[in-house]
Amino acid sequence: MAPKNESARLSGRALSTTFDAGRKLPPATDTLKRLLADPATALDVLGLRDRARRQGRGFVLLCPWHEERTPSCSVTPGPDGTLRAHCFGCGGGGDVISLAAAVLGLDVRADFPRVLSELAARCGLAGDVARPLPALPPLRPAPPPSYPPADEVRDLFARCLPVCDDPALSVALLGRSLDPALIADRDLARCLPPDGPLPAWARYAGQSWRASGHRLIVPLFDSWGALVSLHARSFAADADPKGLSPAGYSSAGLVMADGFARDVLARGWPAWWNRSERLTFVIAEGVPDFLTDASVFGEWDQAPATLGVISGAWSADVAARIPDGCRVVIRTHGDPAGQRYQRQIGESLHARCHVEVAHG
Ligand SMILES: [Zn+2]
Known part of the structure; x- marks a missing residue:
């Protein structure tokens, strides 16, 4: 089970966060993460739905990070409300951007803008990610201040x-x-x-x-x-x-x-x-x-x-x-x-x- 590329060894979430900060693209990545927060929607957009098996609140599918015959990659709603992918076979995973990169055979670091453009196009949004994408409401409003920090x-x-x-x-x-x-x-x-x-x-x-x-x-x-x-x-x-x-x-x-x-x-x-x-x-x-x-x-x-x-x-x-x-x-x-x-x-x-x- 050799990793297909380097990104499998690293957390996609950490990677895309780094790139958000470095390339000033948070509006696009945030919008895409919110649009694709639901596992079924994300798998539809990535063309993976037919081959995925429903499990709990998400799906299990053949891992895009490594070669395998039995599905061991789970795609579920993450704790912050956006999609989370994790492979129990190779440890690959990350957010929906990392998943898309792996599926498209792109490197989430080197090809980051291209991954965003491709995802945006598949979501029916403008392909040019340098322009801000339409704003969506936040996932949840800030909690009132009457709770502990x-x-x-x-x-x-x-x-x-x-x-x-x-x-x-x-x-x-x-x-x-x-x-x-x-x-x-x-x-x-x-x-x-x-x-x-x-x-x-x-x-x-x-x-x-x-x-x-x-x-x-x-x-x-x-x-x-x-x-x-x-x-x-x-x-x-x-x-x-x-x-x-x-x-x-x-x-x-x-x-x-x-x-x-x-x-x-x-x-x-x-x-x-x-x-x-x-x-x-x-x-x-x-x-x-x-x-x-x-x-x-x-x-x-x-x-x-x-x-x-x-x-x-x-x-x-x-x-x-x-x-x-x-x-x-x-x-x-x-x-x-x-x-x-x-x-x-x-x-x-x-x-x-x-x-x-x-x-x-
Ligand atoms: Zn894997």
Whole structure:
């Protein structure tokens, strides 16, 4: 499996970023990355769709970076909402520009302007990439400033570990009939690192989350599916409160979400979805129920998207990102708070979605 060219050894994302800065072409590359964010669209444009096999939210295809007989190159929506290609055989990959270069047999570095022209032409845009291409709306608006600093949130979550690495936490999860391995596999929550600094906001009543035993860290997302905050949770019987928001910041309007739900919030109906099937959203109340619901379903094609709401707070912004015509299953608690929450979600969606209430 010898690489076809040098670029296979290097990350395409890093390369095209370098070239963006060096040649002052960000408008063209940004526009193309946004136009080709959806894997199905990108593969159509590159003439690869017929030979690609659907898998999860993306596709698997024969690698354009190396010779192979069994497809091992995955093309999926990346964490920033643009397309990401990665070959499990040779390690080649990158963004849609790198993928296009490999498919066209061009060198993403040496032939960068030509790759852009070719892609732009295939997208029906002006071939001259020196001229700015039509502006598109940003992938998502900037988050409101009421959340902790984004870099600190990302840094802490990146340093958190799979929940199975924390034996005491794993035992607590198992005690709730939650499978730590599934939670880790789907990256629904992580555990605090055992040492190292924590941001100033990761504390409650003068104690750090580590000291107070709030070691389960659940990522919270905005209505566009972007990571903007973290929620810390303790499973100790005497923990009060059991769940903590970052000190000094609000978690209002933020939701827990599995990968599929984040994807739909970011981009709407998946292009690959079989439209004869309804897209289902499950909305769970509280951390344990969210983790339960989001662990139940596998990677099968028509699995529901799972959202979780803490303390019954629901936001009109999140409701607005749930596509028309979805089936929405509200998994509420039977208490008065659960009923209020049920009413709030139902009122925000019943006009354009099929809303059901499931008492769990
Ligand atoms: Zn490969």
